Amino acid sequence: MSRNARAVGDSSPFVLAELMAWIKALGPYRWASNRLRSRGMTGRTAVISVPYLWLSLFFLVPFLIVFKISVSDIRLGMPPYDPLITWASAQVMELKVNLGNYAFLWEDALYRNAYANSILTAGISTILCLLIGYPMAYGIARSKPSWRNLLLLLVMLPFWTSFLLRVYAWIGILKNNGLINNLLMSMGVIDEPIVMLQTNFAVYLGIVYSYLPFMVLPLYTAIEKLDLTLLEAAADLGCRPVKAFFKITAPLTKGGIVAGSMLVFIPAVGEFVIPALLGGPGSLMIGRVLWEEFFNNRSWPIASAVAIAMLVVLVFPIWILQRVQGREMGAHR
Amino acid sequence: MNQKRSFFVLTMMAFGFAFLYIPILSLIVxxxxxxxxxxxxxxxSTKWYVALMHNEAVKDAAWLSFRIATMNATGATVLGTLAGLALARFGRFRSRSLLAGLTTAPLVMPEVITGLSMLLLFVAMEQLFGWPDGRGITTITIAHITFSMAYVTVVVQSRLATxxxxLEEAAMDLGARPAKVFFLITLPIIMPAILAGWLLAFTLSWDDLVITSFVNGPGSSTLPVLIFSKMRLGVSPDINALATVLVLIVTVGIVTAGLLMARQQKRRExxxxQAIAGNQ
Structure with a gap:
């Protein structure tokens, strides 16, 4: 017995198992577990309900509160919004829903532009990410097995180091007396520095750079599973590699392409740090608008309305991601 | 033709890796x-490192970030493992798709939305129950656990799915109760995934700026919050020195963890x- 158990793991689980047995021998444990079981509450239910309760309380309920505050009146003071429900007398309850915050967002060109610009920026960055990430994932999946893990680790490693500092590194590279301009000027290619920092270009670059691992990993998983004999068969039948790629490889790795694109697109729409550090006044994005409404203008109802409107834009991409991932997980089983 | 394509792929790989690493290298240089x-x-010169060692604000912020990241990683690992177990092993239970949705959504949810909604929840709770009393280390930890447990769930769930x-069924056939099966069989096998999840949750918390900015209070500036306020004033060499130290710690940590896991894997195999040989 001991040898077989050792084959599976270390001795530490034994300590846990002994501890469990000891706890179970106690009277209160028996009493509680019998009471719970008689109400249909088993260990299984407990395992499900603990993360469930946590996420409901700290993830689901907050959205309801955001929604509530987005239809509240703005008020000076703390907290800076009016209650929705007031009691005019003991029996009369007044419910006041103010859609003015949404109307305000809709009418002001600043917010409309910020939304349009966010979606455009996230879309362009996602496509660039896919164009760089696909060949990388393909190359990793087709390299020797002994190399694969190392290359994957190299893709992941930047993700483990501070996101903030990696975005900051680009300031030093892109600014007027930064690395690229210094290099080009010393080589005599240009006479004046090219303005790159505080442009849309810098924001695309920052997003592609920060989210590239999220694109490469699902693509790698999809490409690695691809049956190579299909490509051989296509080649035998006279299909050119480029055509074979679009007819076979791309459709069969569609799941990875969609998952990677959504993993980049969705957070990029609401990105704050990258446009704040690398973008200029022209590259207004919705995450930055929300931040400024909240921290600079202290307008909680408007910030909440901005958040809800952003969620409405993102519900569809999140739903797609959910479906793709559900299918991937289903395929494993 | 085949040769040409592999040349294209190799060029793109080289470009991609250069793109990922040149900024980090420039920070260090x-x-x-x-x-x-x-x-x-x-x-x-190493003077920026000397300046860093005498910077009390940075040291305090790093210590605060470390404590929050440790508490967060532990909480997120417990909750994430439970959620991963439920999603991968319990088949179709009622409201499974809601739980799946609740664990995927925080992964991609823009941080400004998560941060704002968590803050508004804390404010509402304080009004209703008087807890949490003000904002600080507790609220930051709760917010971090909520978004980083999703990552642990994904790691554990995908490990369980493969x-x-x-093995678990065999133990069950031999009469082991589900809890015993979990602690004796499942947990040791998925331990590497759980450790990876813990490290991931630690890093996510250690790095987080946006959500922390919403839910922190006066006097609870974590390291990213401090760094960001310095960055807004422009580039400065002491940030580079700090970045180099952090990159070094992460690299050493990841490489050590990778080596340890590889060694354990080998020992297990x-x-x-031996067990198979012994039974014969």
């Missing part, structure tokens, strides 16, 4: 620059072989 103008080389269920 310029941290040894004597000049205050970060990108104009003024000779080799794991052969027959050896044990399995």
């Amino acid at each position: 310029y941290s040894f620059n004597a000049s205050r103008l970060v990108t104009v080389w003024g000779g080799f 794991l052969d269920e027959s 050896l044990d399995v072989q």
Whole structure:
């Protein structure tokens, strides 16, 4: 017995198992577990309900509160919004829903532009990410097995180091007396520095750079599973590699392409740090608008309305991601 | 033709990896620059590291970040493992798709939305129950656990999905109760995934700026919050020095963890072989 158990793991689980047995021998444990079981509450239910309760309380309920505050009146003071429900007398309850915050967002060109610009920026960055990430994932999946893990680790490693500092590194590279301009000027290619920092270009670059691992990993998983004999068969039948790629490889790795694109697109729409550090006044994005409404203008109802409107834009991409991932997980089983 | 394509793929790979690493390398190189103008080389110097060692604000913020990240990683690992277990092993239970949705959504949810909604929840709770009393280390930890447990769930769930269920079924056939099966069979096998999840949750918390900015209070500036406020004033060489130290710690940590896991994996395989040989 001991040898077989050792084959599976270390001795530490034994300590846990002994501890469990000891706890179970106690009277209160028996009493509680019998009471719970008689109400249909088993260990299984407990395992499900603990993360469930946590996420409901700290993830689901907050959205309801955001929604509530987005239809509240703005008020000076703390907290800076009016209650929705007031009691005019003991029996009369007044419910006041103010859609003015949404109307305000809709009418002001600043917010409309910020939304349009966010979606455009996230879309362009996602496509660039896919164009760089696909060949990388393909190359990793087709390299020797002994190399694969190392290359994957190299893709992941930047993700483990501070996101903030990696975005900051680009300031030093892109600014007027930064690395690229210094290099080009010393080589005599240009006479004046090219303005790159505080442009849309810098924001695309920052997003592609920060989210590239999220694109490469699902693509790698999809490409690695691809049956190579299909490509051989296509080649035998006279299909050119480029055509074979679009007819076979791309459709069969569609799941990875969609998952990677959504993993980049969705957070990029609401990105704050990258446009704040690398973008200029022209590259207004919705995450930055929300931040400024909240921290600079202290307008909680408007910030909440901005958040809800952003969620409405993102519900569809999140739903797609959910479906793709559900299918991937289903395929494993 | 085949040769040509592989040349294209290799070029793109080289470009991709250069793109990922050149910014980090430039951070490290310029941290040894004597000049205050970060990108104009003024000779080799380690003075920014000396300045960093005497910077009490940075040290305090790093210690606070470390404590929050440790508490967060532990909480997120417990909750994430439970959620991963439920999603991968319990088949179709009622409201499974809601739980799946609740664990995927925080992964991609823009941080400004998560941060704002968490803050508004804390404010509402304080009004209703008087808890949490003000904002600080507790609220930051709760917010971090909520978004980083999703990552642990994904790691654990995908490990369980590729794991052969027959071992667990065999233990169950031999009369082991579900809890015993979990602690004796499942947990040791998925331990590497759980450790990876813990490290991931630690890093996510250690790095987080946006959500922390919403839910922190006066006097609870974590390291990213401090760094960001310095960055808004422009590039400065002591940030480079700090960045180099952090990159170094992460690299050493990841490489050590990778080596340890590889060694344990090898030992386990050896044990399995011995067990098989012993039974024959």
